[in-house]
Amino acid sequence: MKKEIIVKDNALINASYNLDLVEQRLILLAIVEARESGKGINANDPLEVHAESYINQFNVHRNTAYQSLKDACEDLFVRQFSYQSLSEKGNVINHKSRWVSEVAYVDNEAVVRLIFSPAIVPLITRLEEQFTKYEMQQISNLTSAYAVRLYEILIAWRSTGQTSLILLNDFRRKIGVLDTEYKRMYDFKKYVLDIAIKQVNQHTDIIVAVEQHKTGRSITGFSFSFKQKQTENKSSNLYKKLSLELSSSQIKLFSKKLSQLPEMSKYSEGTETYDEFAVRISKMLEDSTKLKELTPLLKKVGFK
Structure with missing residues (x-):
């Protein structure tokens, strides 16, 4: 199965915003479309997301997909x-x-055409080491928008497997909860946090635990800690096959x-040609x- 990769700048991962599930999925499909087609993302040319892609990726009913998009x-x-x-000068700039x-939505073609705003284009397109990458498949079965956001927030900390303390108000904004929603902690945990953690644990490649901090x-x-799920021996078997x-x-x-x-860019020395890079990769x-x-x-x- 082809793996589709989402790449976002961690400034965007850590941004405070509120998108519902369908909107998040639409954004992610547009990113995949830009990468898979080689078209790239800019602030002038529209990207197309077909309802068929939405249906296949997220396993939803056709009629539901049309109206949702x-x-x-x-x-x-x-x-x-x-x-x-x-x-x-080192001063904080607050952007909106x-x-x-x-x-736009094309009725008879069931196609969405969208152009990202100029401010968001560099946040999505620059492929640098501080960016977070994850496979679309990891969030395909998540039905809670909060679960998608939690997964994105967590994997920005994949190298350490744990986050720092995230203050309650910051966490609410990051995960997409409005100030008027779930004001009681009981409701916030029941309808937001618990559901998000349950879905991430069930449907993605990580297991997460949460720690509450009180005053x-x-x-x-x-704060959150998480670890990679143990997979079957497919990877080790493939490695043996490769080595042989x-x-x-x-x-x-x-x-x-x-x-x-593009994923190999972190191994590049920057000034070398593709041919020179290929020679070095062969040694690797x-x-x-x-x-x-x-x-x-x-x-x-x-x-294969």
Whole structure:
């Protein structure tokens, strides 16, 4: 099964915004469309998301998909998000922007056409090491918008497996709860946090636990720890297969293919050509540790 990758700047992952489930899915499908088609994302050209893609990815009824996408177009146009950055003098800049500058639904074609706003384009498109990557498949079975947001927030901390303390008001904004919603902690936990954690644990590749932090008797924040789920021995079996069957000609072939992948950018030295990069990748494939590390990308470029 083809793996579709979502890439977002952590400034966007950590942004405070409120999108419903269909709107989040629409945004993610647009990102995938830009990457898979090679069209890329800019502030001028529309991206197309077909209802068929929505149906197949999220396993929803056809009629439901048509109406949901049509409604999402109406709501998405007025949605805003906020995030912070630092000025050249080190001062905090508080940004607010819309998600899209234009969105349209083509009735007879069941197609959404959208153009991301100028402010959001660089947050989605720059592929740097601080970005969070995850497979679309990980959120395909999540039916709570809060679960999608929680998963995004958590995997930004994948390298450590735990978050820092997130104050309650910050967490509410990050996960997309309005100030007027679920004011009682009992309701917030029952209808937001507990459902999100349950769905993440059931349907994604991580298991998460939450710790409450109190000031006196009141809960004032949360922190999360999580770990990768144990998978079957498919990866180790594939690695054994790779180490046994990756011939010198295959190393040469796949080194060239890997050199073109955006996901390989973190291994690049920046000034080298693709051919020079491919030569260095071939050396990496001869190293057992690096070979294991690059196995998922080898599968992506066609190794079977």
